[in-house]
Amino acid sequence: MDLTALLLSRLQFAFTISFHIIFPSFTIGLAAWLTVLEALGLVTGRPVYRTVFEFWLKIFGVAFGMGVVSGVVMGFQFGTNWSVFAGKVGPIQGVLLSYETFTAFFLEASFFGILLFGRPRVPPWFYLFSTAMVALGTTLSAFWIMVNNSWMQVPVGYATTNGQFAPDDWLAILFSPVVWVRFPHMLLASYLTGASCVAGTGAWYLLRGEYHAEARVMLRMGLFLAAVLVPAQLFFGHLVGDYVHGKQPVKFAAIEGRWHDEQPASEVLIALPDPAAQTNHYAISVPILGSLIGSMSFTSKEVGLTDFPPQDRPPVAIPFFTFRVMVGCGLLMLFLAWYGSYLSVKERIGEKRWMLWAIFLGFPLPWIAILTGWFTAEVGRQPWAVYGVLRTAEALTPFLTVREATISLLVFCAVYAFIFGFGIYYIYRLLREGPAGRLIEPPIGAVPNRPMSVVHHHEAPTVLAGE
Amino acid sequence: MIMFWVAVLAISLLLYVLLDGFDLGVGMLFGMTNDDKRRGEMLSAVSPVWDGNETWLIVTGVVLWGAFPPVYATLLSAFYLPLLVMLAGLILRGVAFEFRARAETSRWVWDIAFAGGSFVATFIQGMTVGALVEGLPITNGHYTGGEFGWLSPFALLCGVGLCLGYALLGTCWLVRKCEGDVREAAYRLIPALAVGLFAFLVVVFVYALAENLQVIHRWLERPYLFVFPAVSAVAALVAAASVRRRRDGVPFYMVALIFAAAFGTLAISFWPYMIPFSITIDDAAAPHSSLAFMFWGEGLFVFPLMLLYTVINYSVFRGKVRSTADHY
Numbered sequence: 001m002d003l004t005a006l007l008l009s010r011l012q013f014a015f016t017i018s019f020h021i022i023f024p025s026f027t028i029g030l031a032a033w034l035t036v037l038e039a040l041g042l043v044t045g046r047p048v049y050r051t052v053f054e055f056w057l058k059i060f061g062v063a064f065g066m067g068v069v070s071g072v073v074m075g076f077q078f079g080t081n082w083s084v085f086a087g088k089v090g091p092i093q094g095v096l097l098s099y100e101t102f103t104a105f106f107l108e109a110s111f112f113g114i115l116l117f118g119r120p121r122v123p124p125w126f127y128l129f130s131t132a133m134v135a136l137g138t139t140l141s142a143f144w145i146m147v148n149n150s151w152m153q154v155p156v157g158y159a160t161t162n163g164q165f166a167p168d169d170w171l172a173i174l175f176s177p178v179v180w181v182r183f184p185h186m187l188l189a190s191y192l193t194g195a196s197c198v199a200g201t202g203a204w205y206l207l208r209g210e211y212h213a214e215a216r217v218m219l220r221m222g223l224f225l226a227a228v229l230v231p232a233q234l235f236f237g238h239l240v241g242d243y244v245h246g247k248q249p250v251k252f253a254a255i256e257g258r259w260h261d262e263q264p265a266s267e268v269l270i271a272l273p274d275p276a277a278q279t280n281h282y283a284i285s286v287p288i289l290g291s292l293i294g295s296m297s298f299t300s301k302e303v304g305l306t307d308f309p310p311q312d313r314p315p316v317a318i319p320f321f322t323f324r325v326m327v328g329c330g331l332l333m334l335f336l337a338w339y340g341s342y343l344s345v346k347e348r349i350g351e352k353r354w355m356l357w358a359i360f361l362g363f364p365l366p367w368i369a370i371l372t373g374w375f376t377a378e379v380g381r382q383p384w385a386v387y388g389v390l391r392t393a394e395a396l397t398p399f400l401t402v403r404e405a406t407i408s409l410l411v412f413c414a415v416y417a418f419i420f421g422f423g424i425y426y427i428y429r430l431l432r433e434g435p436a437g438r439l440i441e442p443p444i445g446a447v448p449n450r451p452m453s454v455v456h457h458h459e460a461p462t463v464l465a466g467e
Numbered sequence: 468m469i470m471f472w473v474a475v476l477a478i479s480l481l482l483y484v485l486l487d488g489f490d491l492g493v494g495m496l497f498g499m500t501n502d503d504k505r506r507g508e509m510l511s512a513v514s515p516v517w518d519g520n521e522t523w524l525i526v527t528g529v530v531l532w533g534a535f536p537p538v539y540a541t542l543l544s545a546f547y548l549p550l551l552v553m554l555a556g557l558i559l560r561g562v563a564f565e566f567r568a569r570a571e572t573s574r575w576v577w578d579i580a581f582a583g584g585s586f587v588a589t590f591i592q593g594m595t596v597g598a599l600v601e602g603l604p605i606t607n608g609h610y611t612g613g614e615f616g617w618l619s620p621f622a623l624l625c626g627v628g629l630c631l632g633y634a635l636l637g638t639c640w641l642v643r644k645c646e647g648d649v650r651e652a653a654y655r656l657i658p659a660l661a662v663g664l665f666a667f668l669v670v671v672f673v674y675a676l677a678e679n680l681q682v683i684h685r686w687l688e689r690p691y692l693f694v695f696p697a698v699s700a701v702a703a704l705v706a707a708a709s710v711r712r713r714r715d716g717v718p719f720y721m722v723a724l725i726f727a728a729a730f731g732t733l734a735i736s737f738w739p740y741m742i743p744f745s746i747t748i749d750d751a752a753a754p755h756s757s758l759a760f761m762f763w764g765e766g767l768f769v770f771p772l773m774l775l776y777t778v779i780n781y782s783v784f785r786g787k788v789r790s791t792a793d794h795y
Binding site: 062065066068069070072073075076078079080081083084086087088089090091092093094095096097098099100101102103105106109110113161164166167168170397398399400401403404407408411412415418419422423426 | 515518519521522524525526528529530531532533534535536537539540541542543544546547548550551552554555557558559561562565566569570609610611613614753754756757760761764765769770772773776779780783
């Protein structure tokens with residue numbers, strides 16, 4: 001395959017956005033969970049909630065910082081590599097991103113300092129409020145991003161003037177039904193990421209025979225939350241599928257691996273799609289199930305890829321496989337959450353070490369599901385940047401050279417690998433030290449410091465207030 | 468509506484230059500000492516606020532994209548390689564704040580990342596402004612300069628100039644926030660940096676005259692522009708006096724005023740162009756429906772809140788920083 005500036009730019013965007021999403025998807029869920037923990041601690045007065053809160057706050061700090069630096073890059077990339085896109089969609093997407101910056105980033109930034117170091121200085125209710133505000137900030141951020149991306153999937157509320165997309169109905173953009181199934185889908189995914197990491201850490205401590213009280217709280221809260229959220233997530237996933245079926249039939253056909261019209265349609269469980277021959281090899285299919293999933297009918301006709309001209313079809317293999325990986329992760333999570341919750345309620349989970357191992361090793365499942373889900377959504381949208389109206393190839397900066405695109409891709413890979421390696425190592429060290437590892441409260445008078453400074457211990461500066 | 472967003476853009480960009488300017492400056496100065504205690508104090512002087520400072524860069528970026536899409540699209544794509552380097556610098560420097568204290572044997576890596584990242588980011592920002600002043604090769608609203616269309620001796624010179632400028636802001640901030648060695652060292656650096664900056668301005672002016680840059684004509688058409696150098700001169704005198712008398716709080720505001728005057732000079736010299744001299748504000752403005760939607764939400768309500776947050780943040784961290792190595 002020729003390495004064109006287009007392909008390199010797509011790879012770069014895919015790489016930087018995939019790297020970035022790892023952190024927000026974790027912190028959105030974690031912030032909400034921290035709020036719950038803090039509220040529980042206030043209401044019940046049990047110290048274990050406080051210990052667990054302080055412990056996860058440190059990890060939250062490190063992940064939050066990594067999300068911030070990798071997010072800055074995203075704001076620039078639309079202009080550097082996709083300047084035609086940026087010029088055309090700015091009146092809509094630039095505006096939505098500016099709302100994200102104004103409403104979410106400043107909310108997060110202002111209350112984060114209080115969250116990290118303000119506990120000795122503010123009343124408990126205000127501390128809880130600050131926690132909730134950080135959670136609100138992360139959630140708002142996710143909201144604006146989902147509005148933005150949903151507009152690219154199903155553009156609404158606009159008119160085209162001089163090749164530029166001008167908004168003419170903001171309510172249609174903000175309250176597009178697509179937003180309101182995809183935003184909950186992403187939010188639930190983030191909550192599940194938090195739940196899975198918390199439960200996984202609890203299982204890890206139990207396996208090592210450490211921090212019994214904290215580990216129990218983590219395991220139970222993580223598992224119970226997941227037990228409720230996974231079914232809800234499967235339901236919203238189904239709704240997302242419905243919108244794709246209705247609004248992006250060619251993406252739906254690619255996900256289903258359906259090359260030709262079928263009536264009633266079968267469902268391909270697994271196969272090896274062959275774009276050249278426009279067929280699947282080694283397919284395992286269930287008759288009629290395809291119609292049932294697509295249209296809730298036993299007889300409906302479902303469209304195939306060959307209904308669309310080749311230049312309007314997405315690549316098939318990536319959406320086909322990533323979708324199946326995502327669903328597979330979801331089903332695995334359902335099993336872990338339900339069976340784990342059952343064992344927890346029966347107080348028998350400590351005896352089933354294989355189950356603790358499964359929960360521990362299963363902590364990345366939501367991340368895998370999020371990444372593969374986004375690959376399905378984004379690759380499945382191709383060859384369009386804005387579905388049906390702006391092709392990805394036409395969105396590229398016209399004078400971008402192969403050399404520039406190669407250099408930038410290599411630089412981002414190198415820098416991200418470097419900081420990711422260290423960041424993950426520091427998080428691992430915090431996890432290994434455990435909830436009782438280090439001092440929990442900052443000394444009185446310590447500065448509310450930077451996000452990741454929460455992991456500093458030997459060099460706390462002081463601001464003498466009121467000078 | 469258009470003017471409102473021009474104003475928000477100008478305020479955000481100026482705030483970015485002043486606020487991230489001093490912490491980038493401190494980052495460069497950080498590389499000039501080997502003393503671990505001093506380095507710790509220098510970090511403490513900026514660590515609680517630099518994050519918020521950098522957010523103003525994002526604000527500038529997204530307002531530009533939402534309200535003036537062609538400018539965002541043209542500038543970012545024209546400066547492809549420099550922006551890549553700047554982003555890499557900002558990322559490495561940003562995580563260095565955090566990772567440095569966590570590192571045990573590899574602290575030197577983060578020291579280099581912090582000082583180097585600050586320097587690179589500053590240099591690129593100055594170079595970008597220089598290239599804009601000189602004029603980007605743009606025909607019919609499209610950038611035509613190729614990979615290195617922004618590169619020129621003048622642009623490089625402006626890169627050096629901004630390094631001097633941010634370093635000066637940085638020293639003034641350290642004078643304000645620190646005591647002891649760090650404060651004294653910063654005071655000693657101020658005269659050299661100020662002379663360097665002044666020399667740079669003279670060279671820039673002569674170059675602009677010699678090359679007959681279009682910006683210079685603006686000065687003849689708009690003589691009121693000379694207010695800005697006058698303000699700067701007064702500010703420089705006050706700053707010099709306050710440095711001599713060791714009035715810690717004053718120099719920072721005076722240097723900030725000089726920066727604001729320089730900013731005002733550039734803004735009015737460019738007016739009504741956003742990219743001189745090819746794309747005007749009116750050419751670039753997004754449709755009314757975009758600007759109005761931005762105005763009635765984030766403009767009218769959220770933007771004042773953002774300013775308020777910034778004020779609160781700085782008032783919480785007011786006063787001198789002290790190393791508390793003896794605290795434990």
